[in-house]
Amino acid sequence: MKIAVAVILRFLIGGLFLWAGLSKLGSPLQTLATIYSYQIVLPDLPASLIAAALPWMEILLGTALLSGIWLPVATGWTAVVLLFFTVMTAQAWWRELPIDCGCVDLSALHPALVALTTPGGATLRNVVLLGLTALLAVLIRKKPTA
């Protein structure tokens, strides 16, 4: 049962990360513009490096989670990235910035899911994903071969 839940979580989180990374690859400037839209004090070079590396980080983590390669490390990094996303979207929500989160748009699945692209919706989604990642970490610690 625990193994099955861990596999489901790996595919859910890994699939989302892979999707998010691939969707950002085609528009690097849009990714950079999204980073600036969060209005945090960030010089141009670090902002550009984050915009360049973030899609590939998501792709690498998504691939690792889906394939099960280096799972504990990949799960740890996924939690770190999700924590970063959560802080970013939460501060945008707090400051009431009228922005799109720049994350995966799930409105194709259901129109109401467009709410998850607002800072508030994205924060809630990130918190849920962070919780699921923590659960995955617990499950694979007990069953490393899962």
Place this chain on the structure above:
Amino acid sequence: MSKLVAKILFFPLAALALGAAYQSVHPEGLWTLRSAQEAHEDGFERVTWTEAQPKVSSGEWLLVDARDEEQFNAQHIPGAASLPSAAYEEMLLFFAEEHGREKAVVVYCGSEDCEMSTELAMRLRDEAGFTDIRILEGGILSWRRAQ
């Protein structure tokens, strides 16, 4: 222990290396952002956001977003009009009728001198008859940086 450290370092370092390599080959990659001085070959004057902001705010200059509608809806400079560079000629003519061909326009897209700005500026001049056209240096990023 050293294996664990290597695995931990692999993800950010590999992401940085892949990202840097990808940006250098992508046609609109981040490393292609150029200075305004390099981008005057098309004959359109470049203006900075600092220069444009007061004239846009006063209504003297009309800000035009050359990106596609999806990108415009996701994020745009407040007050900008959407006119995708690939718009039908009828849309250009309607735009000209609506705003007047003598109106000064400032075109922007996603980067310093992305092709969409230049393409739309040329179409506004050649197909719609606008004569006072500028391109926003740095595109939407210059506005974001100024926030």
